[in-house]
Amino acid sequence: MSLLLFAIIGISQLLPGAVVPVDYSTFISQVNEGQLKEVKAYPNGSYMTLTGLSAQDDKETKTVMLTETYRTLVEGNNELAAKVTLREPMGTGGILAQIAPFFSMMLTVGLLFFFISFMRRSRDQTPKSAANFGKSKARLVNPENNHVDFSQVAGAEEEKFELMEVVDFLKEPGKYQKLGAKIPKGLLMVGYPGTGKTLLARAVAGEAGVPFYTISGSDFVEMFVGVGASRVRDLFEQAKRNAPCIIFLDEIDAVGRQRGTGFGGGHDEREQTLNQLLVEMDGFEENQGIVVMAATNRADVLDPALLRPGRFDRQIHIDLPDSRGREEILKIHTRNKPLGDDVNLSIIAKTTTGFSGAELENLANEAALLAARETNTYISMAHFEEARTKVQLGPEKKSRVQTEESKYLTAYHEAGHAIVARSLPTIDPVTEISIIPRGRAGGYTMHIPLEDTSYTSRTSLMDDLATLFGGRCAEKLILNDISTGAKSDIDRASMIARAMVKEYGMSDVIGNLSFGDSEEVFLGRDMGRQQPYSEAMGDLIDQEVKNLVDSAYNKAEEILRNEIDKLHLVAQSLLAKETLQAYEFEALFSEGKLPEGLSEVEARRANEKVLEEHGRRKRESLELLRKASN
Structure with a gap:
């Protein structure tokens, strides 16, 4: 505070507006007595300011403002007239011009006070901040x-x-x-x-x-x-x-x-x-x-x-939970939610293979949100099924405008996937087919695994490849043209085929060798990327990958040529209904017509029956394959 006081005193000495003014009579007396050797008059509208220069120490003394003109001031006072010098007007600021020096002083003092306070606060806090920076954030x-x-x-x-x-x-x-x-x-x-x-x-x-x-x-x-x-x-x-x-x-x-x-x-x-x-x-x-x-x-x-x-x-x-574990997780995340009488957590658990605990929690929450959106007082099985599809594929985009040509292509593309999948013994059952866009997809064919498996056979992988090419083959057969809609299918097929050759040792030509890529630098491993095989081996790997892909494509094409009538039937049904459930697709494939008059409960039971029948058929097919190999 002492430093601040001295600063104020020093500033007051430097500011001319801070000098104590004298009255007019005293000022005139000082002029007459010779105490002021020079007087400056500053006109300012209807006011005038006089400043005198002391004869002893050359210090200026300012008077109060006068409501007189310059002529009235010097009239009859020769002593004053000899010493007064008329200056330029001080401006039109009026009273503001007089109090401006005061505000200037206060601003300077305020800035000085703020600076001193800031420095003191920084000095007190800096050691603590430096110490806290190294403290644990746990x-x-x-x-x-x-x-x-x-x-x-x-x-x-x-x-x-x-x-x-x-x-x-x-x-x-x-x-x-x-x-x-x-x-x-x-x-x-x-x-x-x-x-x-x-x-x-x-x-x-x-x-x-x-x-x-x-x-x-x-x-x-x-x-x-x-x-x-x-x-x-x-x-x-x-x-x-x-x-x-x-x-x-x-x-x-x-x-x-x-x-x-x-x-x-x-x-x-x-x-x-x-x-x-x-x-x-x-x-x-x-x-x-x-x-x-x-x-x-x-x-x-x-x-x-x-x-x-x-x-x-x-x-x-x-690990990811199995079917029993998923059911227990669903019980935990639905115990505070009102469930309808038709909700079967066991079936939901069986149809959510590969879901983690967090995804199951999200599934239960999405089902509750769907029920609330419809102002229902409970969560039904339909809400869980829609939530499962939404979590896996994204929300429906029914408002997206599609041309008839686009719908036609999508219908045959998805029908091709479904027909090939239904014809292969190791592929999981088709539970839903739709040409309604979801997420980034224009349509989808959904497969749901019925069992938790820790490994996959070569036969199963080859069937997966054929199923992926079902859409592209259908486009080529029906439209005699191909589209970009198969991009994601080709990407997945290429990835699976390359993994079969390079990682799983499933190539008859290359044999049981693994050619894993070197680790990336940002994953904490190698600085450079090096292939652990020769250029000739790389060419052989590429050729084997192509052979697997071509074999799967030819297999899908053969199936669709043999089932061309079913392909047309499923595609036309999709154009008419937009979405086919498992029991509807199975009826089209097996009986050639759609079932009619089923209630929601009956349709759900029909879907469950289709899944059970598919599981039985898959087990029988795998048993025949094992016997044939022996």
């Missing part, structure tokens, strides 16, 4: 705020069994210490996105009743050097103070990728953060009560040092 969930336990996790029974050991250790560590057992320091959960890795970690903390620290791998790394390592140290210091507890590192591949690869070298900030994480996981003692859990869907790019015993001792692979 979010702490206390036991009383964690309401997740294993009862809210379904479809992962084996994984829960593995994790119960950790829960038991956190509750009763003495039982393990007596036997000299060491609980794993780290557990790495590996699985597809949406399989419940984060949910399982929270459930472990909820079951054990311990603090839960959660942070993403990307939260460690900043643009400033050393921040990531500092946050790792701070996280483990907090955990030690709150032991027993769980540290959960989500998407650990963001910070745990293999070192010494890609760009940046050994001085890369991410690598320094990883080094500190490795040191910290070695630093705390066994049975200290700190368990580190991490989740990733790219375990193949993690640094080997991170996966060695003593750090992440145990890997838990979380």
